[in-house]
Amino acid sequence: MRVIEQLVSQALKEIQTEQPGLFHEPEIERYGVFATMDEAIDASEAAQKKLLLEKISKRQEYVDVIRKTALKRENLELLSRLAVEETGIGNYEHKLRKNTLAAEKTPGTEDLITDALTGDGGITITEYCPFGVIGAITPTTNPTETIINNSISMIAGGNTVVFSPHPRAKKVSQMLVKMLNKALAEAGAPANLITMVEEPSIENTNKMIGNPKIRLLVATGGPAIVSLVLSSGKKAIGAGAGNPPVVVDETADIEKAAKDIIDGCSFDNNVPCIAEKEVFAVDSICDYLIHNMKLNGGFEITDMEMVKKLVELVTTDKGGPKTSFVGKSAKYILEQMGINADHNIKVIIMEVPKEHLLVREELMMPILPIVRAADVDTAIEYAYEAEQGNRHTAVMHSKNVEKLSKMAKLLETTIFVKNAPSYAGMGAGGEGHTSFTIAGPTGEGLTSARSFCRKRRCLLSDAFSIR
Ligand code: NAD
Secondary structure (H helix, E strand, O other): OHHHHHHHHHHHHHHHHHOHHHHHOHHHHOOOEEOOHHHHHHHHHHHHHHHHHOOHHHHHHHHHHHHHHHHOHHHHHHHHHHHHHHHOOOOHHHHHHHHHHHHHHOOOHHHOOOEEEEEOOEEEEEEEEEOOEEEEEOOOOOHHHHHHHHHHHHHHOOOEEEEEOOHHHHHHHHHHHHHHHHHHHHOOOOOOOEEEEOOOOHHHHHHHHHOOOEEEEEEEOOHHHHHHHHOOOOOEEEEOOOOOEEEEOOOOOHHHHHHHHHHHHHHHHHOOOOOOOEEEEEHHHHHHHHHHHHHOOEEEOOOHHHHHHHHHHHEOOOOOEOHHHOOOOHHHHHHHOOOOOOOOOOEEEEEOOOOOHHHHOOOOOOEEEEEEEOOHHHHHHHHHHHHOOOOOEEEEEOOOHHHHHHHHHHHOOOEEEEOOOHHHHHOOOOOOOOOOOEEOOOOOEEOOHHHHEEEEEEEEEOOOOOO
């Protein structure tokens, strides 16, 4: 902890000494971090009024400033290191990749497409317009990635944003909010486009939810926070939990499937909500799949007593994940069991029945249960059960188009990845933009600027149709 405090205080000093002039203006001095939630919201409201009157090209400039600031090597390294140190979750190298992805592949203002209708009656356009001040709740698992991603999308949409980060990611979130506001201030943007409170807490989140100046709530997290915002009486976007299953059938390229599954499952120590959480493999290829997983960094536990010991170690009495093991490496988990694993070990694998707790629970650790199924249809059925109606993410390795379509249709997940690691579904290796707020429950999907906008109609009667 002391290391984090030293780094934060050193970096804040650097921000302050680099631009001493800026500190004559108390408003900018805070760089978006306020003592109370009401102050953070009031400042955000004032900023949004200014942003609303600016040109779209200005918004795009601000988006580019956010990208550039987050991608500056020293910032990227500092944020990624602090995120791991403060939350105790994930892997530094992978945080670098995730922060880079958020900064590079979150769409900007080009996402705001105008619909136009013309005819004898004139012209009618429908445009994506800002909600105003957005209250965004962010998770411990992607603290900085979500702030970068949401800030770009929301500001591109003409909104300002008040963040309510997880208290365990307070310092790194503050660091990022200050960093972005400082860079935005230097670029001439209105102060406080992005704000938060000094002490994030459940109480402060509730104040944010209840404040009438917040026009839209966006929750990225587990079931509790998603149902809280959805029952707020306000427009809310919920990006909730997943438990992504993987199906591998006999037509798949098994060597590639094994490598893809290990790579996806071990990415940032399995904390992404889209990461592979359990595998259903057709019996005829299951042994070969496991063999190839072991060649790619899988550590197999075959003794069921050891599996029991592992479950006791990493889960609570209620069956959920122990916070102290969320986002830890396979090597670390094995060491706590007295097993000395080498650095190539990425994922702990084991064969279990489909009802096993490791299959049902979203643990967010590189522990991957494998269930044998008689055939592909049975594997798809098991996957459907394991996904538990989250409709979040699913993966399939197969060359059988009919069965690929069957699984995609049955599971109805927001992301369905075929023949790749799960992260390809969020733009890392696959086509398409990225998002760290994947809104399954409320249907926006991989959110972007337009997800945070209101549709408004504007028309001119009897003119401007040139057909
Ligand atoms: P979490 O639900 O514990 O916390 C998420 C946020 O909600 C935090 O800011 C937390 O402080 C707040 N929160 C939680 N309960 C609250 C309550 N009762 N009142 C007020 N605030 C509350 O989740 P986490 O451990 O930080 O993140 C992991 C979870 O988020 C996983 O379930 C994962 O699948 C999900 N997630 C989903 C997405 C997505 O895009 N769908 C992205 C990342 C994470």
